[in-house]
Amino acid sequence: MYPFASTSNGTRDPHRGVEFVNELGTPVHAAGEGVVLFAGPDEVAIYSPWPIFYGNLIVIQHDNELFTLYAHLSKIDVAAGDHVSAGQKIGEVGRSGVAIGSHLHFEVRRGDVEDYFSMVNPELWLLPSKPDFGALAISIQDANSALQKADITVQQVSLSGEAVGLNYLETYDATLSLSEENVGINDLPSGRYRITLIHNSGFYERWVEVQSGKLTQVVIVVK
Numbered sequence: 001m002y003p004f005a006s007t008s009n010g011t012r013d014p015h016r017g018v019e020f021v022n023e024l025g026t027p028v029h030a031a032g033e034g035v036v037l038f039a040g041p042d043e044v045a046i047y048s049p050w051p052i053f054y055g056n057l058i059v060i061q062h063d064n065e066l067f068t069l070y071a072h073l074s075k076i077d078v079a080a081g082d083h084v085s086a087g088q089k090i091g092e093v094g095r096s097g098v099a100i101g102s103h104l105h106f107e108v109r110r111g112d113v114e115d116y117f118s119m120v121n122p123e124l125w126l127l128p129s130k131p132d133f134g135a136l137a138i139s140i141q142d143a144n145s146a147l148q149k150a151d152i153t154v155q156q157v158s159l160s161g162e163a164v165g166l167n168y169l170e171t172y173d174a175t176l177s178l179s180e181e182n183v184g185i186n187d188l189p190s191g192r193y194r195i196t197l198i199h200n201s202g203f204y205e206r207w208v209e210v211q212s213g214k215l216t217q218v219v220i221v222v223k
Contacts, residue, residue, distance in 0.1 A: 004121045004172075004184070014173035016119045017069070017107035024102045026093040028070055031106075031126065034062040036082040036090075037113065042097070048116055054105065055096025059113060060084060066125075067113040071105035072096050117175060123186035124215060132190050134210040137181035139219045140171055140197065147171070147182040148222055150197045154185065157192050165189065181217070195220070 004018050038047070038059040045051045047059065047069065054071035058078060061067055074094025084090060095102045108122040109115070124137055140148045149171050156165035171182045188210050195206045199222040210216050 004123055014175065016116075017071075017105050018122045019103045019105050020093075021101065021103045022093045024074055024092075024094060026104075027089045028058075028073065028091045028093060028104055030060055030084045030086060030088045030090050031068050032060075032062050032086045034060040034068070034084060036078045036080050036084060037061045037067070039076050039078050039080050039082075046114055053097055055099060056091070056094060057097075058090055060090075061113070065111050067109045068122075069105075069107040069109065071107070072099035072103060074102075121172075121181070121184045124181070124184045126186060128213060129187050132212045133187050134190050134212055135184065135186040135215045136188055136193070136208070136210055137184045137215055137217045138169075138195065139181045139217075140183070140199070141219065141221060142223070143221060147174075148199060149174075150199050150222070152183060152195060152197045154188075155194045155196070156189065157194055159192070164191075197222075199223075 004015060042054045042057045043051055056073035056076055058070040058076060059067060072094055073091040075092040078084060078090045093102055093104050106122055108120050108125045109118045110120050111118045124135055128134055140150045142148055152169045154167040154169060155163055158164050167185060169183050190210050190212045193208050193210055197204050202223055204220055204222060206218060206220055208216055208218050
């Protein structure tokens with residue numbers, strides 16, 4: 001999976017969704033119940049600044065001004081106005097638009113769906129892939145609640161104090177920090193985690209518990 005906000009080591013613009021690499025024709029299912037807002041090729045630049053960017057695209061409107069986008073499809077099985085249920089097959093994986101290889105590009109937007117900058121991190125809106133996994137949302141901010149840039153280490157620690165997992169994360173690009181958090185990760189095994197970072201030469205540490213099937217939210221205030 002090509003994660004949200006990734007820049008491929010600074011070689012690309014910050015990624016605005018997540019990518020699931022899979023073979024051409026692999027079924028794509030709706031992430032939740034909703035109404036199809038758009039289904040077809042993005043020949044007009046409505047959902048991005050460029051035409052034919054997403055290729056064959058499906059946009060589903062959910063409750064609470066939430067929208068999901070499914071891009072680069074090879075086949076579309078729904079039409080605008082259709083009501084879909086969670087898990088319903090809506091299309092098939094492809095490589096249309098600007099896709100380099102066969103994969104699904106998945107986005108979650110909140111508010112104005114036609115605003116290319118209204119995305120949120122899809123990883124924090126998806127159920128973990130396994131029942132005993134959870135997700136972690138971290139907000140690094142100063143005393144005025146302004147989000148701050150930092151490199152973060154998230155390390156799972158066993159009950160005996162042994163390190164059993166390690167993740168290196170960096171905060172979102174400023175253009176993607178539209179939510180309360182500015183870094184997030186899903187599919188973490190439940191358990192105890194040590195979060196560390198250095199900001200303005202200061203060292204910060206926080207211990208948290210990731211619970212099965214739940215999102216753990218952490219705020220770290222730095223100087």
